[in-house]
Structure formats: C-alpha cells, structure tokens
Amino acid sequence: DAKTTQPPSMDCAEGRAANLPCNHSTISGNEYVYWYRQIHSQGPQYIIHGLKNNETNEMASLIITEDRKSSTLILPHATLRDTAVYYCIVRVAGQNDYKLSFGAGTTVTVRA
C-alpha cells in the first residue's frame, strides 16, 4: 500500500470546519483512500473512503486532488466529540492483504 503522511496534530475551534490533510504521493490507480478515527480508549471508527471522486456522507467530506496525490478530510462543523486521532490510509483493490495498519495519524483537538 502507498505510504501516507499526515501532520501530527492540529487544533480546531468548536463549530468551525476542520480540514485534515493527507499526502499520498505514491498512490497507484487501484488504491482507495480511507479515513478512520479513534477516540481515546475506543475502537477505530470508519469515516469515509474514495477512489478519485469527492465523497460526502453524514460524518464528513473527502476531497481528493485530481492527480490523487493528496486528499483532505473535512469535518464541516467540529464538535468537542470530534476530538480524536484521525488516520488516513490507502488500500489496494484486489490484494490478499486484509490487515489494516494505521500510521501515527493526526491528533485533532477541538476546543470550545
């Protein structure tokens, strides 16, 4: 899987949009971008994924650049409960590699 790079931490004001960047410059054509988050002492939570088109669901939006070398996860109205570690990973379609592995992620702190 392609390597991803995320900033180690970021702060966000409650009620504002949080924009979380992820760099995946070596991504290949059949690799999807996935985002998970993990609130302290809880299991990881799936947020969203995409291949090349922008995606939106009830939790977030995922914006993937045209060259697919980077993406941004947008939490439109951050709340205190969005404080968590956010992980950006890439997954290759069709491979027999089922295990998920997270890097260090971005620790997001939402402040009142």
Added chain:
Amino acid sequence: DGGITQSPKYLFRKEGQNVTLSCEQNLNHDAMYWYRQDPGQGLRLIYYSQIVNDFQKGDIAEGYSVSREKKESFPLTVTSAQKNPTAFYLCASSIRLLSTDTQYFGPGTRLTVL
C-alpha cells in the same frame, strides 16, 4: 441498531490463566478479525476468519486461539502461553474478506494481566 459488540470492556487476569474475549456482530458480515493495539502503537492482526468454521493466523497468533462456530460470533482466547497479553483488543468485521471492504470495529476490550 446494527453493530459489533465486545465484552467485557475491561478484563483483569492473573498470570497463568486463560481468558476468552467475546465478539458479536449483527451486520451479517462474513469476515471477522481480531487485532491487538498497544499504547502508542498501531494495529496488529491476530486472527481472521473468512466464513463460518474457517479462520487463519495473522501476524501475531502465538498464544491466542479462536473459533467461528456461528457467523455472528468470533471469540478470542488469550492463553497462558501469550507472553505479554496486556493490551487493548479490537474485533472487526467486513462484508467479505477483500482488501477494500470496509472493516468496522467494536468498542474494544482492555485486558490487564496482574
């Protein structure tokens, strides 16, 4: 409400004892997984199962055992042979065993060996 449940949330065990962690899902998923997460570290795959009565070792299966007698259940036994069992254990499931099928996680069980 569909999802994955794990019990108990916290578990304490004396050295030399076996202990079984429960994982149940009502998502009708075929594939299930057990991961271990240590403080400040990522996920490590212990076992996974593609379908009922089938399971495979992951990267760190030594000292662990599993069973998959029912589609919705995938219990993990931490045996006394596991040298360093204190960790946060996570169960996950996906529709199928495909690399791009989204894995959904349970809330985790924190095991402490005294």
